[in-house]
Amino acid sequence: MIKKTSLKDIAHEAGVSIALVSYVLNGKNTKRINVETAEKIKQIAKALNYQPNQIAKSLKSNKTYTLGLIVADISNFFYSYIAGHIEDEANRFGYNVLFGSAYEDPKRFQKLLDVMLARQVDALILAIPDGAEDSLNTIKDSGVPFVLIDREFPEFGELNSIVLDNYNASASVVRKFASLGCRKVAAIGLESNLFHLQERSRGFTEIAEQILGPSTGKVYNLSEGSLPDKIQPLIKQILEEEQVDGICCFTNKIAMATLPLLLSLKVQVPKEITIICYDEVEAYKLFPYPMSFVRQPLEEMSKEAVRYLLGQDKHKVMGVRKFEAVLIDMQGYS
Amino acid sequence: MIKKTSLKDIAHEAGVSIALVSYVLNGKNTKRINVETAEKIKQIAKALNYQPNQIAKSLKSNKTYTLGLIVADISNFFYSYIAGHIEDEANRFGYNVLFGSAYEDPKRFQKLLDVMLARQVDALILAIPDGAEDSLNTIKDSGVPFVLIDREFPEFGELNSIVLDNYNASASVVRKFASLGCRKVAAIGLESNLFHLQERSRGFTEIAEQILGPSTGKVYNLSEGSLPDKIQPLIKQILEEEQVDGICCFTNKIAMATLPLLLSLKVQVPKEITIICYDEVEAYKLFPYPMSFVRQPLEEMSKEAVRYLLGQDKHKVMGVRKFEAVLIDMQGYS
DNA sequence: CTGAAAGCGCTTACAG
DNA sequence: CTGAAAGCGCTTACAG
Numbered sequence: 001m002i003k004k005t006s007l008k009d010i011a012h013e014a015g016v017s018i019a020l021v022s023y024v025l026n027g028k029n030t031k032r033i034n035v036e037t038a039e040k041i042k043q044i045a046k047a048l049n050y051q052p053n054q055i056a057k058s059l060k061s062n063k064t065y066t067l068g069l070i071v072a073d074i075s076n077f078f079y080s081y082i083a084g085h086i087e088d089e090a091n092r093f094g095y096n097v098l099f100g101s102a103y104e105d106p107k108r109f110q111k112l113l114d115v116m117l118a119r120q121v122d123a124l125i126l127a128i129p130d131g132a133e134d135s136l137n138t139i140k141d142s143g144v145p146f147v148l149i150d151r152e153f154p155e156f157g158e159l160n161s162i163v164l165d166n167y168n169a170s171a172s173v174v175r176k177f178a179s180l181g182c183r184k185v186a187a188i189g190l191e192s193n194l195f196h197l198q199e200r201s202r203g204f205t206e207i208a209e210q211i212l213g214p215s216t217g218k219v220y221n222l223s224e225g226s227l228p229d230k231i232q233p234l235i236k237q238i239l240e241e242e243q244v245d246g247i248c249c250f251t252n253k254i255a256m257a258t259l260p261l262l263l264s265l266k267v268q269v270p271k272e273i274t275i276i277c278y279d280e281v282e283a284y285k286l287f288p289y290p291m292s293f294v295r296q297p298l299e300e301m302s303k304e305a306v307r308y309l310l311g312q313d314k315h316k317v318m319g320v321r322k323f324e325a326v327l328i329d330m331q332g333y334s
Numbered sequence: 335m336i337k338k339t340s341l342k343d344i345a346h347e348a349g350v351s352i353a354l355v356s357y358v359l360n361g362k363n364t365k366r367i368n369v370e371t372a373e374k375i376k377q378i379a380k381a382l383n384y385q386p387n388q389i390a391k392s393l394k395s396n397k398t399y400t401l402g403l404i405v406a407d408i409s410n411f412f413y414s415y416i417a418g419h420i421e422d423e424a425n426r427f428g429y430n431v432l433f434g435s436a437y438e439d440p441k442r443f444q445k446l447l448d449v450m451l452a453r454q455v456d457a458l459i460l461a462i463p464d465g466a467e468d469s470l471n472t473i474k475d476s477g478v479p480f481v482l483i484d485r486e487f488p489e490f491g492e493l494n495s496i497v498l499d500n501y502n503a504s505a506s507v508v509r510k511f512a513s514l515g516c517r518k519v520a521a522i523g524l525e526s527n528l529f530h531l532q533e534r535s536r537g538f539t540e541i542a543e544q545i546l547g548p549s550t551g552k553v554y555n556l557s558e559g560s561l562p563d564k565i566q567p568l569i570k571q572i573l574e575e576e577q578v579d580g581i582c583c584f585t586n587k588i589a590m591a592t593l594p595l596l597l598s599l600k601v602q603v604p605k606e607i608t609i610i611c612y613d614e615v616e617a618y619k620l621f622p623y624p625m626s627f628v629r630q631p632l633e634e635m636s637k638e639a640v641r642y643l644l645g646q647d648k649h650k651v652m653g654v655r656k657f658e659a660v661l662i663d664m665q666g667y668s
Numbered sequence: 669c670t671g672a673a674a675g676c677g678c679t680t681a682c683a684g
Numbered sequence: 685c686t687g688a689a690a691g692c693g694c695t696t697a698c699a700g
Contacts, residue, residue: 051452099433389677389678
């Protein structure tokens with residue numbers, strides 16, 4: 001019960017060599033093997049409930065059929081949704097997924113990365129934190145195929161990256177605001193050097209300037225940790241002092257801090273303020289007022305990452321692949 | 335860059351045996367080794383950026399430092415939250431987590447299980463689906479330490495399980511309804527033989543009978559797939575024909591189908607109906623009316639599972655450990 | 669048609 | 685103080 005059966009056990013039982021058992025069970029050199037011997041071996045393997053030891057296989061083949069996935073936080077729906085689709089697609093290729101959350105901490109990220117490389121993962125899908133550019137060297141030096149997801153680092157050349165076209169997404173957010181009659185909008189973002197967030201800001205400000213006029217699209221950045229404390233004064237400031245009539249939340253975390261606040265402050269949505277958020281969460285279904293959100297094609301993006309890594313093309317350079325967002329309108333129930 | 339450095343490389347470079355390098359790098363037999371040789375070896379290891387191959391280590395040691403986690407659906411917050419805490423705690427023990435979603439499908443579950451066992455995971459944390467009792471034999475025969483999470487199978491003896499005290503949780507739900515003045519309540523559950531769901535039903539019906547009177551606590555079960563279609567007629571029936579004044583949703587999925595419906599039907603909460611849901615989700619923060627929910631101590635439960643498996647006690651039988659729920663009141667913003 | 673042998677990268681009891 | 689050797693469970697070129 002504790003001892004697992006190995007090729008040796010089967011070989012012993014069948015009175016043949018280990019090599020032969022290996023050939024039979026793997027269906028190799030199959031034509032030159034005595035049919036009866038083969039049958040007998042298979043019988044015994046089944047009877048002993050043989051399960052090949054993947055560790056031993058991996059040592060020989062240098063393939064672990066394991067995909068390493070490092071996200072910011074698996075308990076954030078954005079990443080768990082991605083993780084689910086990555087797993088599904090990986091399974092299709094006979095792969096399993098080893099995951100880790102780096103919580104946007106470069107040290108934790110590097111540690112997870114080291115562990116995954118030591119475990120000889122065949123490929124990596126990574127949401128690299130801000131400030132972990134050093135880890136890029138580890139990754140490149142390892143020679144393990146990788147794709148960055150939801151992150152890009154243009155200053156490091158054309159790294160394989162699967163990202164939203166964030167500039168464009170923000171542009172369509174601003175256009176949506178304009179079409180809903182907004183005159184002056186604001187966005188709440190995160191204090192971060194991450195390029196994809198910068199792009200959100202840049203698109204927001206530039207397009208606001210372009211279609212609503214100068215200084216109509218300010219972006220206010222908070223640190224993730226200070227959200228609970230600082231979001232309320234910020235919202236008040238934006239609404240009262242800045243006379244803004246449209247707010248865009250740049251992440252679902254920010255949205256989940258902002259929306260309850262609007263409810264408790266009894267701000268009239270969308271009469272006083274129009275709301276557009278990045279990233280779909282189920283929670284929006286409970287928000288009683290009309291709002292819109294930016295949907296990333298996450299399923300497609302996840303699967304694309306896996307297909308690239310496990311398909312034919314892993315040794316070609318993919319470079320940066322941008323996906324277009326879809327803006328979704330929600331009516332609310334008020 | 336592609337070729338990883340091995341003990342052999344270091345040994346060659348240092349002009350010593352592989353064994354010696356292994357001893358030095360693992361700090362074994364350390365006192366009987368020439369200090370200078372040791373230093374030299376360490377230098378070279380560092381210079382060549384040596385990372386031990388875990389696969390080879392595992393083959394020898396029969397330890398993979400991998401924890402297998404099979405949940406119903408990683409993209410459901412309930413499980414991704416658990417997964418996050420399991421990972422954190424596992425990391426603390428030097429372990430990594432291989433995960434899979436079985437989507438409540440016994441075949442998928444068995445397949446994931448087989449793969450994880452073939453990969454020689456050191457321990458398993460499992461949310462076994464309804465109808466996958468056969469897999470229990472695979473698990474037991476493997477001899478791999480395991481804990482069921484959020485599931486229990488009393489008909490199979492005292493399997494290690496970490497669960498909510500679901501009977502008690504439902505009891506406190508009913509008491510809460512009563513204290514809020516409800517006279518006749520109903521619950522919406524899932525068509526399933528899973529014991530923990532049965533217990534929720536049993537506690538609900540029995541305690542309702544006890545404190546509100548006969549036939550005051552019916553449970554309506556829907557299949558997960560039919561939720562989108564059948565929830566609306568069911569809610570209408572419950573409200574209009576059955577004259578119920580309190581509804582309990584037995585899972586967060588059911589809650590996320592029911593609550594938006596109440597909004598769109600403009601049902602007055604809590605005037606017409608009082609709502610209590612199982613399992614916390616962030617979304618409740620956006621629900622504009624007062625409601626209550628059953629909070630499972632998931633962090634503690636997750637960590638307990640890991641500690642049992644990776645700590646001292648893994649070869650003792652843990653049996654069923656029940657955790658008590660906490661009922662949380664939410665004011666809403668209406 | 670089948671087997672002995674080498675080897676994947678490590679560890680460790682044993683011998684010197 | 686150090687090394688040769690066996691072995692973890694597999695695969696596979698080679699020999700017969």
